[in-house]
Amino acid sequence: MIIGIDLGTTNSLVAVWRDGKASIIPNALGQHLTPSCVGMDDDGTVLVGEAARARLQTHPHLTTALFKRYMGSERKTQLGKQTFRPEELSSMVLRSLKEDAEAFLGHKVEEAIITVPAYFSDAQRKATRVAGQLAGLKVERLLNEPTAAALAYGIQDTQRETKFLVFDLGGGTFDVSILELFEGVMEVRASAGDNFLGGEDFVTAMVDAFMTHSGLAKALGGKELSGSGKQRLRDEAERVKRALSESPAATMAFAWEGAEYSWECSEDALARLCEPLMQRLRTPVERALRDATIKASELDSVVLAGGATRMPLVRKLASRMFGRFPMIHLDPDEAIALGAAVQAGLKMRDAALDEVVMTDVAPYSLGIGIARQVGPNQFEGGHFLPIIERNSTVPVSRVENVATIADFQRELSVKVYQGESRLISDNIYLGTLTFPIQSKKAGEVTADVRFTYDVSGVLEAEVTVLPTQEKHKLVITENAGVMTPQEVEKRLTELAALKIHPRDRMENRTLVAQADRLYEQLLGHEREVLAQYVAAFQSTLDKQEPVAERRARESLVQMMRQLEGGLFL
Numbered sequence: 001m002i003i004g005i006d007l008g009t010t011n012s013l014v015a016v017w018r019d020g021k022a023s024i025i026p027n028a029l030g031q032h033l034t035p036s037c038v039g040m041d042d043d044g045t046v047l048v049g050e051a052a053r054a055r056l057q058t059h060p061h062l063t064t065a066l067f068k069r070y071m072g073s074e075r076k077t078q079l080g081k082q083t084f085r086p087e088e089l090s091s092m093v094l095r096s097l098k099e100d101a102e103a104f105l106g107h108k109v110e111e112a113i114i115t116v117p118a119y120f121s122d123a124q125r126k127a128t129r130v131a132g133q134l135a136g137l138k139v140e141r142l143l144n145e146p147t148a149a150a151l152a153y154g155i156q157d158t159q160r161e162t163k164f165l166v167f168d169l170g171g172g173t174f175d176v177s178i179l180e181l182f183e184g185v186m187e188v189r190a191s192a193g194d195n196f197l198g199g200e201d202f203v204t205a206m207v208d209a210f211m212t213h214s215g216l217a218k219a220l221g222g223k224e225l226s227g228s229g230k231q232r233l234r235d236e237a238e239r240v241k242r243a244l245s246e247s248p249a250a251t252m253a254f255a256w257e258g259a260e261y262s263w264e265c266s267e268d269a270l271a272r273l274c275e276p277l278m279q280r281l282r283t284p285v286e287r288a289l290r291d292a293t294i295k296a297s298e299l300d301s302v303v304l305a306g307g308a309t310r311m312p313l314v315r316k317l318a319s320r321m322f323g324r325f326p327m328i329h330l331d332p333d334e335a336i337a338l339g340a341a342v343q344a345g346l347k348m349r350d351a352a353l354d355e356v357v358m359t360d361v362a363p364y365s366l367g368i369g370i371a372r373q374v375g376p377n378q379f380e381g382g383h384f385l386p387i388i389e390r391n392s393t394v395p396v397s398r399v400e401n402v403a404t405i406a407d408f409q410r411e412l413s414v415k416v417y418q419g420e421s422r423l424i425s426d427n428i429y430l431g432t433l434t435f436p437i438q439s440k441k442a443g444e445v446t447a448d449v450r451f452t453y454d455v456s457g458v459l460e461a462e463v464t465v466l467p468t469q470e471k472h473k474l475v476i477t478e479n480a481g482v483m484t485p486q487e488v489e490k491r492l493t494e495l496a497a498l499k500i501h502p503r504d505r506m507e508n509r510t511l512v513a514q515a516d517r518l519y520e521q522l523l524g525h526e527r528e529v530l531a532q533y534v535a536a537f538q539s540t541l542d543k544q545e546p547v548a549e550r551r552a553r554e555s556l557v558q559m560m561r562q563l564e565g566g567l568f569l
Ligand code: AMP
Pocket: 008, 010, 011, 033, 169, 170, 171, 172, 198, 199, 200, 238, 241, 242, 243, 245, 305, 306, 307, 308, 309, 310, 311, 332, 333
């Protein structure tokens, strides 16, 4: 039996082909989505999924998320005393999904089809295969995410040649792909996107609007909400955002320091306030159409994937841009995993769809560290200036001009990074080029920084100092982002020795993690009440009496709901 896995940036899912159709397998908590989060419990056991996600705020040094962004790189994440590579963290998510599948199907599962973004490079694909291997899975094949979404919608059954676009808007990433199905082979013609655009940005826009319209900003008088207040307000905005997918208006309410703040948000108000985001959604679509040399009117269909495409606003934008209604009859969160299961079904019948894999793109943005002007004569270092943008077709060569910012600077130091973050501290450092320059007033020495990236993943950074035309060069070969078979073998044994939190106790562990998160947000008497309920629940856990345990769990859940004012997720 081959399972289909959508290994996502924020959430992952597992699906199976059974009785002639694809269906999602629920996890130990009965949910379809497993957050792609990994953490260490206080006793050193590994937590995966919702329990880890709930601890992101309370235990940031023991928990991690978004590691898919670093697949194929050597970036290490420290959790407690141990460090992990991105593929090792991914392997823990895969292992957990594998166990869910085994519990659901009642037998061992050893093979999987795992989906990857169309723009994943060779190193990123290899890292994904290694993640599967480390999880004890034979990766039958990797499938492009947009191809999977298309398979879920049965596009492979179309007899004629067909061109379509997959519009995938998740929590934090946006991917657009244009595909063509021709004689039973699927080809990605173009792929574009924005690694920092997703449902979360709509929440941010709503929080900002709430601040102004409810009078909260005025009450705070320029101060920021403290950490837990900020999260509570985001949770409320998330709730209202989802409510607005069902009804034309909803009220956002928030209590702070004894006062109540509220704002009624209508569909129209949301549309106005999200206009800049709508514009950002249009750009990659236009770029993908341009790259594929296709007009929107030539597309045979449009497929939506990712939870944020549930927003009517986003659906309307898609309808308007493409002049037709997109295909939406599947749950957009589930389309990719279902498609992976369809491919598994086809594979088991020896009828799998072939793909032309597109790897001739730069998988990350490449750029340098710079200082940005934040006021008159005031600069702030640590900013990232992308020179080659992610998804550029390789080979590619681009140039940016930079200038000195300090008077009589004697040296120029160009630091090279890869990644998608605004700040260099969140990107991956690749190397530095340092050389002496003429000592002149700030801004008088300028230099062209040229980046050239070729098909074998070699990046050449060349700096030409303009007054003198002097050139300096740095060559960075694709980092050793792929583990060797020997390393895989060694880590397989080491990872197998890690204690994984038992699946059958996951529900209780997740609840305690959620209670801890809530505890941080509360104060005074409410904290006290919650602490008592958690202590009572934990003491029944030690006794291992199923009935008492269920009762204590139910009363803790009920109390948490009350304390959250009905916002228990
Ligand atoms: P994904 O990464 O595909 O799981 O997408 C998660 C994103 O979808 C999050 O930003 C959610 O807020 C968003 N989302 C999920 N359900 C809804 C809904 N009913 N209405 C609006 N956004 C939603």
